[in-house]
Amino acid sequence: MLALRRLNIETTKRAFSSSAVNATKVAVLGAAGGIGQPLSLLLKLNELVSHLSLYDIVNAPGVAADLSHINTHSKVTGYSPDNDGLKHAVTDATIIVIPAGVPRKPGMTRDDLFNTNAGIVKDLATAAAKYAPDAHLAVISNPVNSTVPIVSEIFKKHNVYNPKRIFGVTTLDIVRASRFVSELKDTDPKNENIVVVGGHSGVTIIPLISQSGSNFTDDELKALTHRIQFGGDEVVKAKAGTGSATLSMAFAASRFTNSLLRALKGETGVTEPAYVKSPLFESEGVEYFASKIELNREGVGKIHDLGSLSQYEKLLLEAALPELKKNIQKGIDFVHK
Numbered sequence: 001m002l003a004l005r006r007l008n009i010e011t012t013k014r015a016f017s018s019s020a021v022n023a024t025k026v027a028v029l030g031a032a033g034g035i036g037q038p039l040s041l042l043l044k045l046n047e048l049v050s051h052l053s054l055y056d057i058v059n060a061p062g063v064a065a066d067l068s069h070i071n072t073h074s075k076v077t078g079y080s081p082d083n084d085g086l087k088h089a090v091t092d093a094t095i096i097v098i099p100a101g102v103p104r105k106p107g108m109t110r111d112d113l114f115n116t117n118a119g120i121v122k123d124l125a126t127a128a129a130k131y132a133p134d135a136h137l138a139v140i141s142n143p144v145n146s147t148v149p150i151v152s153e154i155f156k157k158h159n160v161y162n163p164k165r166i167f168g169v170t171t172l173d174i175v176r177a178s179r180f181v182s183e184l185k186d187t188d189p190k191n192e193n194i195v196v197v198g199g200h201s202g203v204t205i206i207p208l209i210s211q212s213g214s215n216f217t218d219d220e221l222k223a224l225t226h227r228i229q230f231g232g233d234e235v236v237k238a239k240a241g242t243g244s245a246t247l248s249m250a251f252a253a254s255r256f257t258n259s260l261l262r263a264l265k266g267e268t269g270v271t272e273p274a275y276v277k278s279p280l281f282e283s284e285g286v287e288y289f290a291s292k293i294e295l296n297r298e299g300v301g302k303i304h305d306l307g308s309l310s311q312y313e314k315l316l317l318e319a320a321l322p323e324l325k326k327n328i329q330k331g332i333d334f335v336h337k
Ligand SMILES: NC(=O)C1=CN([C@@H]2O[C@H](COP(=O)(O)OP(=O)(O)OC[C@H]3O[C@@H](n4cnc5c(N)ncnc54)[C@H](O)[C@@H]3O)[C@@H](O)[C@H]2O)C=CC1
Pocket: 029, 030, 031, 032, 033, 034, 035, 036, 055, 056, 057, 058, 099, 100, 101, 102, 103, 104, 113, 117, 120, 123, 124, 139, 140, 141, 142, 143, 144, 169, 170, 171, 172, 173, 200, 243, 244, 245, 246, 249
């Protein structure tokens, strides 16, 4: 413990301190994990981050010491649970990214992770609500459909809830969709901007391929939709019990965090999809929904509606809404019961 503490202090002491004017602290909770480590690496390379604060129940000071040798300006600090580590990790953070929790093994659904991850997310959200009530939260931990309502309910309990600041990260669905469409059409994936809405699990993931500007046969459309909805399973199967998507997720979360940082600093016209408190299907009892969001200085700006849907996409939406509603209620009940 003493050695860990010394390492914390050493890492902090050696850290580069940037000007307070541009100080942007990004905290990663679960930073030593499969997503946490590559995500922290990508954030260390991001010039909009002045302080990268890493927390995990294991090894975050080690990851921080390692990253702190990279010759970019940001300061890196690492914290373990001892000595109020979580409190120090989140205090003054502009953005808190949460990839803490267990990943799936083959045969599991994301909802099967609820029993373990709901408690983890609740504890981390409680610390955020107490010590960083103004931070923006980007929730990666699954099941996202339920963990985002958990974070929101915790913030409500502490009277610091602002729905403009709480996001479920669904960027990986868009990243995958762009890649899969480009593979089929032999286009540059960077130029494919496929809209994916709904939630982040199985049938709640709704790709709006009719808006892509490309034509597909019915069979192609069904196969493509299924691949986007169950892309996570492909990786879980290939990793054969050792985890789920980590590197592509780190890329996606880094892209989302970068977009949010740009918008918070005043850049206009920044859009990303995200799972947020949304009016789109509230009248049907679905409080949270992912769609294209304009990000601004406050976080969530304009929430775009879905645009025109094909008959097939209307059926996907119909299948998604009851499942989403159930997932959301499960998260809310977890906090209150
Ligand atoms: N939103 C999305 O698109 C995606 C979400 N995920 C989810 O992200 C989560 C993390 O996945 P991996 O990084 O692969 O798992 P991992 O097991 O490799 O890493 C998780 C990390 O969380 C840490 N952790 C556990 N409890 C903690 C606590 N109370 N406080 C702080 N850290 C804690 C662990 O020590 C570990 O280092 C999983 O729930 C997974 O399902 C994964 C891929 C995509």
